[in-house]
Amino acid sequence: MARHKLTLKHKRLIAAVAAVGAVAGGLGIAAGANASETTSATRPEPSPERAADTPSKKQPVVKVVVKSVLAPAATADVAPAVTYDTTLAPLGARVQVKEELRRDGGTRIELRLRDLVANRAYGAHVHTKPCGKLPADAGPHYQDQADPVQPSVDPKFANPDNEVWLDVNTNKDGSARSIAKVDWRFREGGALSVVLHEKSTSTHAGHAGTAGLRLACVNVPFK
Secondary structure, three states: OHHHHHHHHHHHHHHHHHHHHHHHHHHHHHHHHHHHHHHHHHOOOOOHHHHHHOOOOOOOEEEEEEEEEOEEHHHOOOOOEEEOOOOOOOOOOEEEEEEEEOOOOOEEEEEEEEOOOOOOEEEEEEEOOOOOOOHHHHOOEOOOOOOOOOOOOOOOOOOOOOOOEOOEEOOOOOOEEEEEEEOOOOOOOOOOEEEEEOOOOOOOOOOOOOOOOEEEEEEOOOO
């Protein structure tokens, strides 16, 4: 009988220990699961929608993009871009101008050209007036600090820091791209076109800012 009672006690003790172990194991699994969820909740990954809505301080703000093709000068009243020399700036040549107002207060201007004469230098600048039937209709170069003497050929005023110069050199396909960056912004309504010239822009006194004949013009409502 003693041996039987001892065996029964052992069985009961073993059963009790097993039960406690099962409960402890269950709590351990539950605690592990809760810990994992808590970690995930405290370090959430941003959703794509939220990330897209977060503005980047370094990202420029695009304000103006103009795409057009060169049309006859006689259509300047309605055409966004015209040519005054169909040999050096052929009809149908493509032009794109993009202006970006940067968060630091400056301005970035990009000029893209296609279908011009291959392997050739052209001058290009931002001008103050819209394109017209005559090359001179676009007015003078836009200047941040206006030269009191016009036409402006003083390097103090006619320079790429005070004006916007977009000179290009075309490749074998007649395509070209240039970018100008300045640390100021255009006065409202003060800059209205980009003019393409027959040669690269001069920099020396008495000729600063000049680039030969005006070959083409594209209207751009700069901000």
